[in-house]
Amino acid sequence: MIELIHLRKEYDALLAVDDVCLTVPQGEIFGLIGPNGAGKTTTIRMAAGLLAPTMGRAMVAGVDVAQEPERAQQYIGYLADFFALYEDLKVWEYLDYFAHAYKLPESEISSRINEVITHVNLEIKRDEMIRGLSRGMKQRLGIARAIIHRPKVMLLDEPASGLDPKARLELRNLLRSLRDQGATILISSHILTELEGFCTSIGIMERGRLVRSGSIEQVTAAATTARLVRLTWAGDSAAIVQQKLKNDSRISEVNLATGNGAFRFSGTEEDLAAVLAGLVAGNVRVTSFGEVKQTVEEVYMRLSTHEVM
Amino acid sequence: MAGIWSNPEFVRQRRAELRPGRAMTAAAVVVLMCILLGLACWSSQQNQLLNLQRAAAQYGTQAWTQRLDVLQQNFARNTWLLFFRWLVGLQGVALTFWALFSCAQSVSGERDRKTWDFQRTTRLTAAEILTGKLLGEPVLVYFAVLCAAPATVISGLAAGLSIGTVFSILIFLAVVSLFLGLGGMWLSTLLESRSRGVGLIAALALYGFTLGLFGMHASGLPGLAAMSPLTGFVDLLGHSPNSSLARSSAVLFGHNVPWLLMNILLCGSFGAWLWLMLVRNLKRDYPEIRPLSRWQAVGWAAFLNFLIYALLKPGTEAHEGWFFDAKIVALFVVAMNGLFLFLMGLATLTPQERLKVWRRTTGKSTLFADDGLPWPWLSISAVVAYALMVWGLTAWNHTLPLESSTLQGAAIRLLIVLVFVTRDVLFLQWCMLTRLRQPVVKGVLFLALYYAAAAVVTGLVAVSSEHAARFTLALLTPVQVFDPEIKGIAFPGFTYAGLLLQIGVIGVVLMAINSRLVRPMRSRAAA
Numbered sequence: 001m002i003e004l005i006h007l008r009k010e011y012d013a014l015l016a017v018d019d020v021c022l023t024v025p026q027g028e029i030f031g032l033i034g035p036n037g038a039g040k041t042t043t044i045r046m047a048a049g050l051l052a053p054t055m056g057r058a059m060v061a062g063v064d065v066a067q068e069p070e071r072a073q074q075y076i077g078y079l080a081d082f083f084a085l086y087e088d089l090k091v092w093e094y095l096d097y098f099a100h101a102y103k104l105p106e107s108e109i110s111s112r113i114n115e116v117i118t119h120v121n122l123e124i125k126r127d128e129m130i131r132g133l134s135r136g137m138k139q140r141l142g143i144a145r146a147i148i149h150r151p152k153v154m155l156l157d158e159p160a161s162g163l164d165p166k167a168r169l170e171l172r173n174l175l176r177s178l179r180d181q182g183a184t185i186l187i188s189s190h191i192l193t194e195l196e197g198f199c200t201s202i203g204i205m206e207r208g209r210l211v212r213s214g215s216i217e218q219v220t221a222a223a224t225t226a227r228l229v230r231l232t233w234a235g236d237s238a239a240i241v242q243q244k245l246k247n248d249s250r251i252s253e254v255n256l257a258t259g260n261g262a263f264r265f266s267g268t269e270e271d272l273a274a275v276l277a278g279l280v281a282g283n284v285r286v287t288s289f290g291e292v293k294q295t296v297e298e299v300y301m302r303l304s305t306h307e308v309m
Numbered sequence: 310m311a312g313i314w315s316n317p318e319f320v321r322q323r324r325a326e327l328r329p330g331r332a333m334t335a336a337a338v339v340v341l342m343c344i345l346l347g348l349a350c351w352s353s354q355q356n357q358l359l360n361l362q363r364a365a366a367q368y369g370t371q372a373w374t375q376r377l378d379v380l381q382q383n384f385a386r387n388t389w390l391l392f393f394r395w396l397v398g399l400q401g402v403a404l405t406f407w408a409l410f411s412c413a414q415s416v417s418g419e420r421d422r423k424t425w426d427f428q429r430t431t432r433l434t435a436a437e438i439l440t441g442k443l444l445g446e447p448v449l450v451y452f453a454v455l456c457a458a459p460a461t462v463i464s465g466l467a468a469g470l471s472i473g474t475v476f477s478i479l480i481f482l483a484v485v486s487l488f489l490g491l492g493g494m495w496l497s498t499l500l501e502s503r504s505r506g507v508g509l510i511a512a513l514a515l516y517g518f519t520l521g522l523f524g525m526h527a528s529g530l531p532g533l534a535a536m537s538p539l540t541g542f543v544d545l546l547g548h549s550p551n552s553s554l555a556r557s558s559a560v561l562f563g564h565n566v567p568w569l570l571m572n573i574l575l576c577g578s579f580g581a582w583l584w585l586m587l588v589r590n591l592k593r594d595y596p597e598i599r600p601l602s603r604w605q606a607v608g609w610a611a612f613l614n615f616l617i618y619a620l621l622k623p624g625t626e627a628h629e630g631w632f633f634d635a636k637i638v639a640l641f642v643v644a645m646n647g648l649f650l651f652l653m654g655l656a657t658l659t660p661q662e663r664l665k666v667w668r669r670t671t672g673k674s675t676l677f678a679d680d681g682l683p684w685p686w687l688s689i690s691a692v693v694a695y696a697l698m699v700w701g702l703t704a705w706n707h708t709l710p711l712e713s714s715t716l717q718g719a720a721i722r723l724l725i726v727l728v729f730v731t732r733d734v735l736f737l738q739w740c741m742l743t744r745l746r747q748p749v750v751k752g753v754l755f756l757a758l759y760y761a762a763a764a765v766v767t768g769l770v771a772v773s774s775e776h777a778a779r780f781t782l783a784l785l786t787p788v789q790v791f792d793p794e795i796k797g798i799a800f801p802g803f804t805y806a807g808l809l810l811q812i813g814v815i816g817v818v819l820m821a822i823n824s825r826l827v828r829p830m831r832s833r834a835a836a
Binding site for chain 1: 315317318320321324325422423424426427428429430431432433434592593594596597661662665666744828
């Protein structure tokens, strides 16, 4: 649904985006993460047709954004990090303007406006002037604007920036419902917890390059050279555990305490099962044994400090 | 018309600007002003009548009585005429001023408010956005004029003016305000949000410039005065038979034409160029703005050249007027082409990013590519300008006899001007590749400094020898080519030496540009 092909953007002597290739299939929520200045906004702006790439192409729903901008825009819903609304319009007038600007059929416009207003919970503000809305309401209205034309693709650049926790939660729920309706979403954020449990895949950008991308499991696995395994046992078996683990070359960073411990393991699942079997066979009464899954934040921090690049 | 009425951008502006409360207030203010203006005009006429009655009673001569009779007979008509003139004058000022200034803040204002990107990501075409903004930004003043329209038409007809004249004035107002609106929109597109103040100053300068074009009615190109709102008012509202405007007329291909027609032709054609530039650039990101494509820029330069011959009013044999022989016309055309070529160069400077891509693909792309250096297109424009000069001067041969040496001399003059302009434009292109902030503005300032320095050096050299001063001037500036005493191609040797020197300088600038283009890129540091 979204295809970025060797995208490159230069500003003066600065390479803002360098050869970014990315495919986001339909129905995916792709989170673009990276520090400020990594090139996330530039990438999203190129995908939205707001910036012409120095080289490469951005395709949305099979349409080249630079070649057929007006056609491509019917598939794109875009929301910037910092934006403003026309404060001198009423809520419904604002949506009516964009419904017409996206050239929705005249007969559909009124019902679509009502539908979208309901979707973002702004029914009671329908006839209010925009200047009287709170920050969260304005953000919701911005999203309503971005979805008024039922876009197949949503491009959201740091949509939660500046929002309070409640508004952030509302935004999260709203995006979840959009995902459930089949929208493809490319969302950038530097607040990593915001994307966790929400995105189906992620890409990590650094210095204009997409250094890792794929499903969260893939990226986590690729970023993990040795898995962290934690175990607990009953009784006084620390010496046996130490002995068993020390003899295995795939095990490193063993850290044991009374009744529990952790180590790094670089083998397969089968090998890990064999380690557990060895402990049990050595009369260690294992009460828990398992891999500690890394969060996106941990993976990102390891990647950004070049631990695994 | 229905399309304009339902244009989403126009509807947005209309909704925001003409909420019932504000519209009713505006209408009430207009009606009140009409009433006050009407009373003021009646009072003024009444005073005049009373003064005449007093004078007639005091002196009792036939002359005073006759004047009183005439005034009494024409009292109503004169009052209506005075009212009509004031009404139209005020509307003209409000309409042109408001249209220009509201449009001059439209795009830069949206950039400032961060609403512009959302418009750019809609399915509205640039032409639709432009139409909506052009008619929508000044919608309040259009509404005010509409409110005053019944009073305007009634007072005009009551003053004895024909319906044609009344509507001509309204058409003139509409054409000028649309043209100024387009000019304002273009200024607004060129300015980033942080330079809105500069935009307002530029808009004020544009307004002053169009008003000042009124003075052109006494020039060799009188038709240009038709672009001034002042000309239209003075001509359409009636003026003294002895006024300077009455003694001149708009000339098109040697024929006198009405000022209104000339106004529509000029505002229409210049407006069409502005429209083209806006439609090309309105939805582009700010650094991507390039007013015209290379071919369009050549067309623009050709259009300006063509206009000189179309609007030219030959002088008389008694050396009255600007153009009393073909050689003067040729010199004028060469001088104007210096300006046209420089403007064309400015309009076609290639952004650094595009130029680098062009440089990397030099093997595949051509010298004449749209993203290449501007100099090949300046040369094409100069050739087109020369061809038009040959055509234009031949066409005017019946009034301004043409000698073959004039065309030969003009070719060399145009070549010298082209070389100097090419050098300057390439210097500006080089500035764009540096890290200067606002490189074009600074580049133009550097050029101004260079020419000022050249003038000072020439002045210093002139103290010792006039010949040496002429030599210095020819080496450093193109001023030498405007010496009317030089016949044909018999330029002094140092003129050609200056030409060769500047070609060498162009080579150096090209090398400097090339060295900038091959510099490696640096990646952005992680924040």
